[in-house]
Amino acid sequence: MGKRVVTAAIVFAFVATATYASFYIAPTERTMGLIQKIFYFHASCAWAGMTAFLVCFAGNLLYVWRRGDKWDALGVASAEVGLAFITIVLITGPIWAKPVWGIWWTWDARLTSTFVLWLLYISYLLLRTLVEEPDRRALLSALFGIFAFLDVPLVFGAIRWWRTQHPAPVIMGGPGSGLEPTMRKVFFFNVLAMHILMGFLIAARYGLERLRCEVEAIQREEVL
């Protein structure tokens, strides 16, 4: 219990420091002003979300190969955490776009691809609710997770190649824009903080999932 509190405090410290840095250490951007600072949050969440999905992919592969329940727990934990981060990305994108471009949604390549990514992992979680038997559920969702992850680069590729031909407002400067050195440091610190948060959340959710499975097993045996 004590260890859990200490870890949570450390994670909180990182995230708090990162937020402080975004507001007070990073210089304010010339053209956009204060709203630009959402970028640190938005982009670092995107990276953390993608890493979470990578962890999910690894869990899926390991489940298909080794069939340990823990790999299934890792898969669902990282998918849920990844989805949470990606939801934040999809919300902060429009929050930034409205004051800057006057519109809520721009068909920016990365944001659009992120939306499809979000749909894919929502489907992953939905599939899990529709299969009752635990081993079946684990295998089928692992297989879908594998297909979904293989699809991700193809989604980003297709949308980037064909949707950026049509000029559209680019979220947060796009890949070409440079970051001033201090901004870059703050950005990477945010990325670190978000990854630490991601790791903490996945570990917590993983533990919860393992407990839930145990309870389910005990309940079943009682019924018998």
Place this chain on the structure above:
Amino acid sequence: MSAPGAAAAIRFDRIDKRYGGIYALRRVSLEIAKGECVVLCGRNGSGKTTLLRIAAGLVRSSAGTVTRDGERFAPVGFVGHATMVYDELTAEENLLLFGRLLGVPEVAARVNGLLEETGLYERRASLLRTFSRGMRQRVAVARALLHRPSLLLLDEPATGLDSLSVSWLARTLQQLRDSGCTILLSLHGESEISALATRAVRLEAGAVEADSTSGADLKTMLTFSAAK
């Protein structure tokens, strides 16, 4: 008992099968020698179907291994609860399909031979959906025998069959047994078919409760499971 050193037709080694928290099979270890005709008995839900499907390679066990005839891949003959044949194809088309997939040599002749043996030659060009339960079961058995398997697995093959078909099945199984085929089948209660068994194994809640080759025991086990 089998001769020392002879490879078992099929060996189950500490098989577990778990569905969520429920164990359909618990540490089942069983060895069936070549040429034996073994009846699996037990109540519904005792694990007979699961064991047979694991033996066929259709279901993956949660723990433990199954070895067939020393190596793992010789195709078995399997007759399950469902007919496992296509209603929208004719009897002949069904058997030719599976025969070709299995790589049966001179498949057309083999199919014709089986159609004659099962008494379905006249109806060979009729769609299976026009067949009665008994006739479909004959097609199912024919399908299982296409490649002359050395191991035949049957899951309650007499269910829903009239006495004529049951007699036909008993005769067919007897011929197979006499020609050296290993047979493992699950049954409910006594019949012409159970009389062919050389050994009976009773499952209860996924575990082996009794295993005997004595004639008196066989009778008891079969009537016992029929009564439940």
Place this chain on the structure above:
Amino acid sequence: MSVLSNAAVLLGKELRTEFRSRELLTTTIVFVVMVIILFSFTFNSFSEDSRRFAPGLLWLSFLFAASLMLQPCFLREQSNDTLSALRLSVSDAFAIFLAKLAANTLFLLITEILLLPIFAALYNVQVVPVLHWLLLVFVLGSLGVSLAGTALSAISAQARMRELLLPLLLLPLLTPVLVASAEVTVGLLDRNPYMQWKGVGFLALFDVVFLTALWLFGEYLLEE
């Protein structure tokens, strides 16, 4: 028996079954015609602008049709447990997928080719001069749809709410195919038709990725 010869035998069975009843093809074709006509009601289909998005609607209709047409793919093997019979009879489960994949691609192609004259009339586009290129896109695109669809139909057949689940899983996954195929088709139906080889290459890449994934993981999709 090799994988290819097994697949050929099974393909024969799939085709024989379908051409005997023709239920699947007829329903699919009628559905796509209906969708295309309904779409044409929603805007001025003869205007120049329509050339830009009519191909997208065409491919979207194909995708909807496919997500319905692919439902019975593995479901119909469940009623008499013929899937088990197939698994017992083939040495490599991939043969089962190859056969169904080939059959599904063929049925989709037939639907698309029959649709083409109706589409050309409704949207006032010239398809004859670019017919061979259109067919190339149709083949690669349909193959992509079938690859994802056949794999996912094996998954959804084992879950609840499968009629809704299959489209839900399939449509996000097929976003790359939708975008690439639509874009190449736009180019071909332009007043001055041009061929986007990048799109063709991309579709081929999608097909290769998913064919490989199906080859690696197919047997697990059929596991009990």
